[in-house]
Amino acid sequence: EIVLTQSPTTMAASPGEKVTLSCRASSSLRYMHWYHQRSGTSPKLWIYETSKLASGVPNRFSGSGSGTSFSLTINSMETEDAATYYCQQGSNYPPITFGAGTTLELK
């Protein structure tokens, strides 16, 4: 089973700040997917196949990476970006595995 390790666990960013969230895999992957979840709501697909933005996702978001190291970047933090972000591997399943999540707070 592929283990995904996200870092940091929690972070705070000010409006306008650049934010980078990391996801490392225990084995090499072709793709990484990312999900966005606000408290009390279901997760939403945010970035798929490493770098493709899901419908409606602002273009200040981007995804990158390869092999065992992937990241989600917000070019300029906005208030509405405060949420928990989960990475998920879809290259080698079953099983599907998720990272433990990074909670991004507004500073």
Added chain:
Amino acid sequence: QVQLKESGPVLVQASETLSLTCAVSGFSLTDYGVFWVRQPPGKGLEWMGIIWRNGNTDYNLALKSRLSINRDTSKNQVFLKMNSLQADDTAFYYCTRGVYPGILDYWGQGVMVTVSS
């Protein structure tokens, strides 16, 4: 448009069986797989299992002995059954549509299930 909606009991007694239904619309179960994912309150996401578009299933090994997923394509419904529930099965349960490669592109609103002793 694509929609998934979970339904089932919100309170289950310990050692009993959980039965959940996922009603889908906007797509065919013979064209897409449906995954079940759960999330204990305040914690992360755990994949439970999948029913593929051909009706085959795969399960999380940690749950395999207790879990079964089935479907009724004529009713556009997917069913989850899990027996021998314990307190740590208390969670939000979500059904999601899956597309290759393992993308969970649409999620239901989830149902919160509490296991009571």
